[in-house]
Amino acid sequence: MSSQSPLLEARNIGKSFLGIAALDGVDFTLQRGEIHALLGENGAGKSTLIKILTGVYRRDRGSIQLEGSEILPETVADAQALGIGTVYQEVNLLENLTVAENLYLGRQPRRFGLLDRKAMTAGAKTLLSRYGLDIDVNALLSSYSVAVRQIVAIARAVDLSGKVLILDEPTASLDGHEVEMLFTVLRQLKAEGLGIVIITHFLAQVYAVADRATVLRNGRLVGSRVLEGLPRMDLISMMLGRELLEIENDHAADHAVTTPAGDAPIRFEQYGRRGSVAPFDLSIRPGEVVGIAGLLGSGRSETAFLMFGIDRADSGQALIDGKPVQLSSPQAAIANGFGFCPEERKTDGIIGEFSVAENIALALQARDGWARPMSAKKQRALAQEFIRSLDIRPPDPDRPIKFLSGGNQQKAILARWLVTEPRLLILDEPTRGIDIGAHAEILKMIEKLCREGMALVVISSELEELTAVAHRVIVLSDRAHVAELKGADVTADNIMRAIATPATTEAA
Amino acid sequence: MKNARNLPFLATLIVFLVAYGLCTLQFPNMFSTRVIANLLSDNAFLGIVAVGMTFVILSGGIDLSVGSVIAFTSVFVAVLVGSFGLHPLTAFVLALVLSTLFGAGMGLMIRYLSIPPFVVTLAGMFLARGAAYLVSTQSVPITHPFFETIQGLYLRLPGGGRLTAMAMLMLVVFAVGALVASRTRFGANVYALGGNEQSAALMGVPVGRTIIGIYALSGFLSGLSGIAYTIYTSSGYSLATVGIELDAIAAVVIGGTLLTGGTGLVAGTLVGILIQGLIQTYIVFDGTLSSWWTKIVIGILLFAFIALQRAIIWYSNRRLADGASRGELRGAA
Numbered sequence: 118m119s120s121q122s123p124l125l126e127a128r129n130i131g132k133s134f135l136g137i138a139a140l141d142g143v144d145f146t147l148q149r150g151e152i153h154a155l156l157g158e159n160g161a162g163k164s165t166l167i168k169i170l171t172g173v174y175r176r177d178r179g180s181i182q183l184e185g186s187e188i189l190p191e192t193v194a195d196a197q198a199l200g201i202g203t204v205y206q207e208v209n210l211l212e213n214l215t216v217a218e219n220l221y222l223g224r225q226p227r228r229f230g231l232l233d234r235k236a237m238t239a240g241a242k243t244l245l246s247r248y249g250l251d252i253d254v255n256a257l258l259s260s261y262s263v264a265v266r267q268i269v270a271i272a273r274a275v276d277l278s279g280k281v282l283i284l285d286e287p288t289a290s291l292d293g294h295e296v297e298m299l300f301t302v303l304r305q306l307k308a309e310g311l312g313i314v315i316i317t318h319f320l321a322q323v324y325a326v327a328d329r330a331t332v333l334r335n336g337r338l339v340g341s342r343v344l345e346g347l348p349r350m351d352l353i354s355m356m357l358g359r360e361l362l363e364i365e366n367d368h369a370a371d372h373a374v375t376t377p378a379g380d381a382p383i384r385f386e387q388y389g390r391r392g393s394v395a396p397f398d399l400s401i402r403p404g405e406v407v408g409i410a411g412l413l414g415s416g417r418s419e420t421a422f423l424m425f426g427i428d429r430a431d432s433g434q435a436l437i438d439g440k441p442v443q444l445s446s447p448q449a450a451i452a453n454g455f456g457f458c459p460e461e462r463k464t465d466g467i468i469g470e471f472s473v474a475e476n477i478a479l480a481l482q483a484r485d486g487w488a489r490p491m492s493a494k495k496q497r498a499l500a501q502e503f504i505r506s507l508d509i510r511p512p513d514p515d516r517p518i519k520f521l522s523g524g525n526q527q528k529a530i531l532a533r534w535l536v537t538e539p540r541l542l543i544l545d546e547p548t549r550g551i552d553i554g555a556h557a558e559i560l561k562m563i564e565k566l567c568r569e570g571m572a573l574v575v576i577s578s579e580l581e582e583l584t585a586v587a588h589r590v591i592v593l594s595d596r597a598h599v600a601e602l603k604g605a606d607v608t609a610d611n612i613m614r615a616i617a618t619p620a621t622t623e624a625a
Numbered sequence: 626m627k628n629a630r631n632l633p634f635l636a637t638l639i640v641f642l643v644a645y646g647l648c649t650l651q652f653p654n655m656f657s658t659r660v661i662a663n664l665l666s667d668n669a670f671l672g673i674v675a676v677g678m679t680f681v682i683l684s685g686g687i688d689l690s691v692g693s694v695i696a697f698t699s700v701f702v703a704v705l706v707g708s709f710g711l712h713p714l715t716a717f718v719l720a721l722v723l724s725t726l727f728g729a730g731m732g733l734m735i736r737y738l739s740i741p742p743f744v745v746t747l748a749g750m751f752l753a754r755g756a757a758y759l760v761s762t763q764s765v766p767i768t769h770p771f772f773e774t775i776q777g778l779y780l781r782l783p784g785g786g787r788l789t790a791m792a793m794l795m796l797v798v799f800a801v802g803a804l805v806a807s808r809t810r811f812g813a814n815v816y817a818l819g820g821n822e823q824s825a826a827l828m829g830v831p832v833g834r835t836i837i838g839i840y841a842l843s844g845f846l847s848g849l850s851g852i853a854y855t856i857y858t859s860s861g862y863s864l865a866t867v868g869i870e871l872d873a874i875a876a877v878v879i880g881g882t883l884l885t886g887g888t889g890l891v892a893g894t895l896v897g898i899l900i901q902g903l904i905q906t907y908i909v910f911d912g913t914l915s916s917w918w919t920k921i922v923i924g925i926l927l928f929a930f931i932a933l934q935r936a937i938i939w940y941s942n943r944r945l946a947d948g949a950s951r952g953e954l955r956g957a958a
Contacts, residue, residue: 211887213820213888214820219828222817222825222828223830224829225810230809232807232808232810
């Protein structure tokens with residue numbers, strides 16, 4: 118294979134948005150008859166690279182060669198015509214059309230100027246039989262499972278393009294059997310000489326189907342490795358960007374002492390939701406920081422959604438002070454003294470047009486109900502207090518929050534929850550997208566709140582952050598809680614080891 | 626035809642047949658080609674415009690301007706023929722060109738200024754109505770031998786019914802509309818747009834061209850409907866056909882087309898028109914009922930059909946979920 122020129126070769130790709138580099142000097146090489154996994158955490162640049170390859174974005178610099186000749190796809194249709202087909206996570210087909218109509222939309226066979234439905238039916242049948250799919254092609258797409266739709270999408274992409282197939286998280290909503298069905302199709306296409314790029318968060322699946330993996334981190338290329346014989350540990354440390362040579366954590370020792378004994382007042386027993394997170398046990402004491410670690414897609418945020426009532430649990434129970442409570446909605450969780458700062462601050466956390474004061478007052482208002490509105494004066498007084506204590510800059514309660522920096526927005530959201538004096542505060546990626554200085558301040562604040570007796574759950578993909586603040590760390594992998602590390606065991610090294618240990622429940 | 630998407634159409638058809646059956650039980654005279662022919666003739670202009678509305682709604686849009694365009698066309702034709710002495714055919718061609726361009730212009734704005742169809746066609750509704758007033762605020766009668774010739778054209782049906790030229794025109798429009806919707810790329814693209822515009826674009830549907838085409842078609846059929854209305858009433862009046870766009874939307878929805886787009890049949894709209902006509906005919910036969918009962922029955926039917934569509938979607942989703950949980954997957958061993 119090495120004697121041949123590669124099927125697709127991207128060199129030194131760069132792309133910036135508003136002056137911020139999303140991709141910086143990334144190389145990517147795809148061979149014929151290869152399944153190539155593209156890996157990386159959120160913001161690593163995977164989707165930007167894919168969008169450049171498929172003509173959604175234009176690259177700022179670098180070159181892309183397909184079969185040895187330079188290409189510059191400007192639209193999705195361009196890329197398709199060149200031979201690069203894509204199947205997205207939310208299958209991009211039309212549920213209101215039949216399978217055959219989906220396969221032939223925009224390129225229907227015609228007779229006497231009218232669509233030839235017979236030819237479409239026959240063609241669709243032949244096309245799908247290649248993938249071992251024998252279904253009624255004149256039934257609506259919506260009457261089939263996601264797995265079948267996925268294969269129909271692949272059949273369309275391959276038939277349309279036929280050189281490179283890019284799959285963006287194809288297995289996210291499939292069960293084990295369906296994943297195997299999809300992989301059978303991929304292996305067959307690989308045998309036919311197609312180059313396949315697959316983006317997925319499930320490492321077990323990467324090892325099961327891919328030949329090679331390229332890892333991106335923060336818009337840069339970390340490396341490209343043949344998967345056979347590559348230890349999981351190496352792959353994970355590439356993704357999380359750490360060397361295994363451990364810098365010993367100075368916090369761990371004193372954490373072991375401070376963990377209070379006794380029954381925890383907030384307990385989750387066998388709490389879980391099918392298709393989201395496997396049932397888990399979790400108890401949290403006042404004055405304790407519980408960290409949640411895991412790769413993207415391992416069920417970190419889903420755990421928080423369950424605890425805060427955004428998703429409803431379908432198994433187990435939540436106990437507060439020994440009494441079972443129903444956390445059926447965020448309102449119920451707030452009433453029980455919970456607070457939650459979501460990961461997507463811009464979309465889920467703040468209301469950009471509202472002032473800092475209004476944003477801070479929001480959670481309190483939600484708790485008290487709309488029937489008891491808070492006066493603007495009281496809002497401002499409240500905001501002033503927190504602007505001082507959290508050092509929010511600029512110290513202007515009337516400024517629309519969208520004009521604040523990321524770090525200061527995060528502080529304002531924190532303030533919002535602190536106003537309600539929660540017993541438990543859940544922070545999902547509290548330091549994402551904020552600068553180094555604010556980063557340290559947020560961590561300091563977490564420690565301060567913890568000393569004052571609040572219980573905190575911190576979700577983070579930054580291992581240093583977890584080892585610095587957490588007394589205990591729960592490790593997630595493939596949507597299940599796989600390990601709990603305590604005290605001196607809370608080290609980045611141990612967390613990665615726990616992530617790398619394949620889950621025992623895996624069938625594949 | 627076994628698809629779930631044709632169920633609303635079948636339901637409408639059954640409702641019509643049952644209702645018609647009940648009507649003839651009470652008034653045996655209603656079962657005649659005369660009644661059917663009149664029903665078609667009286668609703669011809671509504672049927673023509675409803676075909677255009679079907680395409681618009683299938684694509685996920687709405688066209689509120691059609692009633693005003695009909696009124697404008699009728700006044701425009703009446704003034705051209707009456708005051709300027711143009712031959713009706715020349716006036717028809719001019720009216721059709723104007724209304725088509727008007728529709729295309731609205732499509733252009735919807736596409737390239739990304740303004741919701743509701744707002745654009747609302748503006749178009751006021752604009753066309755205002756333009757109609759500008760041409761004439763009076764009812765303009767038309768006396769022209771050509772009109773009399775067309776009004777005299779009809780097909781004698783067995784049983785004494787007279788299928789007028791306008792009724793035949795409507796049936797032809799329905800037939801061509803059904804063919805375009807089901808057997809052309811344009812038709813397929815309309816359904817695709819109604820399913821999901823973004824997905825359709827990614828699958829290579831020329832979104833801009835299709836949207837402009839859809840509203841141009843609706844404009845053209847509004848013009849044609851205006852001509853049919855002018856012939857039907859032998860006059861042009863700028864205050865005519867107020868609110869007819871809502872009757873057209875009702876016919877489309879009762880005919881089984883999903884208001885959110887992507888699902889429906891042109892033939893369904895014909896049945897929708899027939900149901901509306903049937904209610905009116907029943908009221909005439911009864912003689913004691915107020916004509917407002919038409920509106921009440923149509924209101925009830927609309928609610929019933931929207932509920933039915935919801936139920937079908939809910940049912941097929943549940944069946945799918947059941948199938949998935951049982952692991953019903955064929956193929957790919």
